[in-house]
Amino acid sequence: xxxxxxxxxxxxxxxxxxxxxxxxxxxxxxxxxxxxxxxxxxxxxxxxxxxxxxxxxxxxxxxxxxxxxxxxxxxxxxxxxxxxxxxxxxxxxxxxxxxxxxxxxxxxxxxxxxxxxxxxxxxxxxxxxxxxxxxxxxxxxxxxxxxxxxxxxxxxxxxxxxxxxxxxxxxxxxxxxxxxxxxxxxxxxxxxxxxxxxxxxxxxxxxxxxxxxxxxxxxxxxxxxxxxxxxxxxxxxxxxxxxxxxxxxxxxxxxxxxxxxxxxxxxxxxxxxxxxxxxxxxxxxxxxxxxxxxxxxxxxxxxxxxxxxxxxxxxxxxxxxxxxxxxxxxxxxxxxxxxxxxxxxxxxxxxxxxxxxxxxxxxxxxxxxxxxxxxxxxxxxxxxxxxxxxxxxxxxxxxxxxxxxxxxxxxxxxxxxxxxxxxxxxxxxxxxxxxxxxxxxxxxxxxxxxxxxxxxxxxxxxxxxxxxxxxxxxxxxxxxxxxxxxxxxxxxxxxxxxxxxxxxxxxxxxxxxxxxxxxxxxxxxxxxxxxxxxxxxxxxxxxxxxxxxxxxxxxxxxxxxxxxxxxxxxxxxxxxxxxxxxxxxx
Numbered sequence: 245x246x247x248x249x250x251x252x253x254x255x256x257x258x259x260x261x262x263x264x265x266x267x268x269x270x271x272x273x274x275x276x277x278x279x280x281x282x283x284x285x286x287x288x289x290x291x292x293x294x295x296x297x298x299x300x301x302x303x304x305x306x307x308x309x310x311x312x313x314x315x316x317x318x319x320x321x322x323x324x325x326x327x328x329x330x331x332x333x334x335x336x337x338x339x340x341x342x343x344x345x346x347x348x349x350x351x352x353x354x355x356x357x358x359x360x361x362x363x364x365x366x367x368x369x370x371x372x373x374x375x376x377x378x379x380x381x382x383x384x385x386x387x388x389x390x391x392x393x394x395x396x397x398x399x400x401x402x403x404x405x406x407x408x409x410x411x412x413x414x415x416x417x418x419x420x421x422x423x424x425x426x427x428x429x430x431x432x433x434x435x436x437x438x439x440x441x442x443x444x445x446x447x448x449x450x451x452x453x454x455x456x457x458x459x460x461x462x463x464x465x466x467x468x469x470x471x472x473x474x475x476x477x478x479x480x481x482x483x484x485x486x487x488x489x490x491x492x493x494x495x496x497x498x499x500x501x502x503x504x505x506x507x508x509x510x511x512x513x514x515x516x517x518x519x520x521x522x523x524x525x526x527x528x529x530x531x532x533x534x535x536x537x538x539x540x541x542x543x544x545x546x547x548x549x550x551x552x553x554x555x556x557x558x559x560x561x562x563x564x565x566x567x568x569x570x571x572x573x574x575x576x577x578x579x580x581x582x583x584x585x586x587x588x589x590x591x592x593x594x595x596x597x598x599x600x601x602x603x604x605x606x607x608x609x610x611x612x613x614x615x616x617x618x619x620x621x622x623x624x625x626x627x628x629x630x631x632x633x634x635x636x637x638x639x640x641x642x643x644x645x646x647x648x649x650x651x652x653x654x655x656x657x658x659x660x661x662x663x664x665x666x667x668x669x670x671x672x673x674x675x676x677x678x679x680x681x682x683x684x685x686x687x688x689x690x691x692x693x694x695x696x697x698x699x700x701x702x703x704x705x706x707x708x709x710x711x712x713x714x715x716x717x718x719x720x721x722x723x724x725x726x727x728x729x730x731x732x733x734x735x736x737x738x739x740x741x742x743x744x745x746x747x748x749x750x751x752x753x754x755x756x757x758x759x760x761x762x763x764x765x766x767x768x769x770x771x772x773x774x775x776x777x778x779x780x781x782x783x784x785x786x787x788x789x790x791x792x793x794x795x796x797x798x799x800x801x802x803x804x805x806x807x808x809x810x811x812x813x814x815x816x817x818x819x820x821x822x823x824x825x826x827x828x829x830x
Contacts, residue, residue: 272344290404291403383562411538596610607630610647611630612647623635630801670750682717686744705739735767752780
């Protein structure tokens with residue numbers, strides 16, 4: 245059984261990849277070792293109890309002597325010690341498992357933070373929760389818990405087998421052969437459950453995604469009366485979880501009954517053979533009772549080991565997935581020779597840039613554009629034409645498929661990601677606000693900013709216009725995702741955050757498109773303050789807000805089709821920009 249368990253671990257490259265887990269195990273290896281060592285006496289005490297029955301039966305039952313009163317007391321004492329040690333082993337295993345799981349989760353969370361945008365595009369929230377959180381619990385805490393049971397039963401089995409051979413080697417051989425037959429099906433478990441387990445993890449991730457969507461999309465669900473639709477989707481997912489669970493039972497459910505049947509045959513065979521050996525006086529009644537007690541103590545855990553072994557396999561497969569995450573690298577990362585970007589001194593240049601999210605489906609096609617330091621460039625054009633993708637490549641949310649983007653003549657991939665992004669402030673159309681206060685959300689732009697810097701950002705972003713009516717001002721709680729604020733208030737907080745960052749490059753990705761006219765006027769004033777003395781990229785569908793840009797670039801179907809000032813483009817009545825502008829005026 246232990247050999248099979250070790251083989252399964254080897255098959256998951258656990259031994260090969262021990263270096264991945266060792267940094268997490270190392271701080272707690274002493275406690276982990278103690279937890280394993282404690283299982284030795286726990287298992288061995290089973291054999292002592294079984295062995296004690298021989299002298300008790302031979303002296304008390306056969307010789308009718310009362311000098312064996314100490315044996316029941318010894319059994320009580322040993323059982324008490326066994327109980328205390330079992331508690332100590334459980335406590336130590338849980339402590340070590342929880343600490344290792346917490347450390348691994350922290351590492352994976354840090355890795356999650358640096359994954360590129362494409363990773364999140366192709367993942368669901370449920371999948372991330374399952375892989376980065378639940379798999380770690382299953383791998384670390386689940387595996388250690390099951391390892392404790394296996395090690396306890398292993399040492400118990402070894403000591404009990406010794407008692408079997410001590411009492412009667414003939415019966416012991418029968419017992420060991422039956423034990424091997426009972427354990428043989430465990431070698432087939434992994435192949436049977438691997439594909440089902442993977443599908444179950446994926447489907448459970450879908451379940452978590454449903455909960456997240458119900459939480460974040462509650463107003464859409466209510467406004468469109470999507471209750472039945474969402475219930476049906478969730479019911480379909482639960483039905484698939486149910487079917488996978490039943491498949492797991494179909495493939496592994498017979499393990500425990502089969503082992504129970506084989507063990508029962510072994511016990512029956514031992515009783516039949518033992519009766520013959522007692523009658524022929526080859527063994528004493530004490531030998532037989534001690535042997536049967538040891539056999540039952542040995543066989544009883546085996547009857548239920550099938551389910552426990554399934555859990556071990558699930559934990560090992562979870563560990564495989566954790567290893568895969570620990571070894572994974574983001575697609576967008578620092579070059580080995582990357583240097584810090586201090587500031588923008590001359591210009592930003594897109595040179596023959598091509599980009600595609602899906603291979604063979606280009607979003608940007610051979611785009612070239614040069615922007616001087618301090619210029620404001622407005623990107624306009626048809627929806628889905630590639631404007632947001634254009635600005636997303638500058639902070640390296642994605643890397644270009646071909647071509648290059650340069651700052652001061654140097655490819656941005658030669659700058660460190662941290663320094664590149666420190667020089668860029670972005671105000672999105674839907675800015676994410678964290679649960680907390682207005683102050684905390686603004687301070688994300690510069691967490692060591694002084695009170696004077698904070699107040700300057702608040703005034704420049706017109707935040708004081710609405711916080712003056714709040715009893716706690718900047719320390720007002722805004723709820724998860726800023727749910728207690730209006731769209732215009734959220735935008736102004738985001739602009740204040742960008743102000744505080746004080747980056748030389750500013751990206752405004754349709755920052756006013758979701759606002760009403762009154763809110764837009766206030767936010768537009770804040771944006772104008774933010775744009776002063778900076779290199780600015782503006783994406784806007786209201787062309788009236790970008791007419792004063794130094795350069796207006798029309799992007800259609802992934803290509804730059806026109807560029808120039810508002811006056812130059814509007815003079816050409818046949819230009820795409822002139823057509824768009826006139827259409828909006830109408």
